[in-house]
Each structure stands twice: as structure tokens, then as C-alpha cells.
Amino acid sequence: MLNTCIAVGAAQLRQLDLTPLAPLAALPIGQLLAQEDKIQLSLDWPRDEADPRELSEIPECRLWSLRADAQHPWLPLLLERSSGQLSRHVAMLVPHSFSRTEGIRFDADALSLWISHRLFLLDHWGQQHQIPLRGRLGQMAAVLGFELDPAFWPPA
16 A cells, blocks of 8 residues: 655755655556545754744755656655645745735746646646546646636547
8 A cells, every 4th residue: 555645854955865756656557546635745854943944945855846747747746635735845946925814926937837837748648658647637727726728638
């Protein structure tokens, strides 16, 4: 049984060590996709109580997340959505501002570019494996505020 909460320690963050993701990466694609909307990443970065930064404002956490995203582009599809795991991961990758009252506010152009790129990449990946993903990708995009027009997709 795969642990749905993946702990990433400070040493792993500093060393850009993606070992915590190895159990996911080793799964056959069908089992990997069975983890959709189930995975949580727990980034354990020590902070002083007076440090007001969010994890997405800590360079070491952002750099680890960028490497994880580059090596495992399917990761956003697997991240749990309702608790904010997907949004937090995207905040590691896309310029944003944070408000204590309004939460994460992404740069609209940067988010649009990132989500479009990710949708095309994962759609192609799914096609390579003969697994239709467009419905799942639409759900992932909706969590980030994107409603996809069917014309968005190129012919399969």
C-alpha cells in the first residue's frame, strides 16, 4: 500500500533529493493514475516562529518543487486538491502574491501559461500510453480557476 502523505525533510529539500517521490515514480502508469487527487506532500522546513513566510516563499522549497515538477510532470495530477496541495505546489512554480485574507493570488498570465503547458504535456503523455486524460485534466484545471472550452484541445 502506497503512503499518500509523502514527507520531504529539510536535508532532502537542501540537496534537491527526489527520493521521497521514488515509490510513485516506480508505479506502472495505471497504478500511478489511481493515486489521482490523493497525494499530499509534507515539506518539513524549519522556521522560526517569527518567520511569516509561506513555504512557497522559501527558496529551498521552491527549488525542490521545481525539480520535482520537471522530473515528474504528472505530479500535479496526483496532488490532493480540496486541502490545497495542488494550489500550494503551483505556487512553488508560478509567481503569485499571498494575502492572509484572500489566500494565494497567482499572476494570471504566468498561471495561464503554466496550466496550458501542463495540460498539453499530460494530454500527450496520456496519448502515448493510450490513456485518455482530458476529463481528469479539466478537473485539475478547474481547481486552479480554469474552465476549459472543448476547442482548447487539438484533435487527438
